[in-house]
Amino acid sequence: MKQLKIKSEDLTHKSKLKKKEEKKEKAKKGPKHKEKSIHNRPEEIDKNEEFGHWELDCVEGIKEKKKTYLTILERKTKKYIVIEMREHTNKCVKEAIDKLEEKYGEYFKEIFKTMTTDNGHEFLNYDNIEKSKKDRRKKRTKVYYTDSYSSWQKGMNENCNGILRRFIPKGTDLETISEYKLEIILEKINGKPRKILNFTSAEELFNIEINKIKGVA
Numbered sequence: 001m002k003q004l005k006i007k008s009e010d011l012t013h014k015s016k017l018k019k020k021e022e023k024k025e026k027a028k029k030g031p032k033h034k035e036k037s038i039h040n041r042p043e044e045i046d047k048n049e050e051f052g053h054w055e056l057d058c059v060e061g062i063k064e065k066k067k068t069y070l071t072i073l074e075r076k077t078k079k080y081i082v083i084e085m086r087e088h089t090n091k092c093v094k095e096a097i098d099k100l101e102e103k104y105g106e107y108f109k110e111i112f113k114t115m116t117t118d119n120g121h122e123f124l125n126y127d128n129i130e131k132s133k134k135d136r137r138k139k140r141t142k143v144y145y146t147d148s149y150s151s152w153q154k155g156m157n158e159n160c161n162g163i164l165r166r167f168i169p170k171g172t173d174l175e176t177i178s179e180y181k182l183e184i185i186l187e188k189i190n191g192k193p194r195k196i197l198n199f200t201s202a203e204e205l206f207n208i209e210i211n212k213i214k215g216v217a
Contacts, residue, residue, distance in 0.1 A: 033145065036126060038116060038153055041144040045114065048075045051209040052113035055157035058122060059164060060088060061174035069174065070096045071164070072115075073157040078197060079206035080160045080189050082182060084174075090121065094128035101133050101140055109140050110213045116144045116154055163189055 045053045051074070059069040059082075068088040072081040083099060085092035101108045117123045126143040133140075146153035167185045168177060190203040197205060 033124075033126060036143055036145050038144050038146050041114065041116065045075065045116075050113075051076045051212075052111055054112060054115045055154035056115050056117035056123065057154065057157045057161060058085075058088060058120065059161055059168075061172055065173055065175055067174040068092070069164075071157060071161055072100075073160050074202075074206065075156060077205035077209060078156065078160070078194065078202040080164075080186065080202065082164070082186060084179070084182070088122055090123065090125045090128055093122050094125075097129055097141075098133040107210075107213050111210065112141045114142045114144060116146065118146050118151070118154065119148060160189065 044050060053075045055073045055075065057071050059071055061067055066087045068085045070083045070085055070093060072083070073079065081100075083096040085096055100112065104111050115129060123129070123143075123145070126145075129143050130139050130141055132138045151158050164185065167188075168174070187203075190206070191201050193199045193201050
């Protein structure tokens with residue numbers, strides 16, 4: 001009987017496994033923009049002593065719907081902001097950051113000094129995040145990217161997303177969550193006194209920092 005010469009790569013499950021390993025190895029290479037790596041971020045940011053350094057992420061709803069939340073957390077005060085996006089895209093991330101720039105105006109650059117996020121497709125065009133809506137020649141913030149498979153490098157945001165999921169469980173259709181309900185949820189999250197903040201709230205500490213920037217006593 002003639003034996004067939006079959007390589008392990010010819011087996012369906014072996015082929016899929018190899019592709020999966022190649023994909024994983026490729027992802028391990030790090031961020032697309034190496035100069036924007038978290039390893040190039042000033043070390044002082046890790047101390048959480050200076051206000052204005054934020055972590056970005058996205059929280060999605062059910063797969064059938066496109067609505068997504070952009071979540072932003074400030075490292076020192078732990079202020080947590082959630083912005084509704086109609087789709088999980090880079091364009092919508094830009095529009096969400098534009099809304100923040102419109103809200104905080106001339107103070108935006110002092111409030112949002114840096115933004116650290118992952119290598120998700122919705123964040124990879126960093127120019128859309130960094131450049132001011134009012135004048136594309138000017139930068140409004142500076143973006144850094146975490147390593148692949150290293151969500152702990154923006155763990156504060158990840159933890160707060162977990163708290164948000166207590167109110168809005170995974171698999172929830174975000175279209176059913178009204179702006180009013182989301183606002184109430186954020187008031188609870190930001191208004192709760194926390195041990196890590198010496199039993200003050202993120203909202204209180206955030207407002208203190210904003211008043212400093214605006215020169216309000």
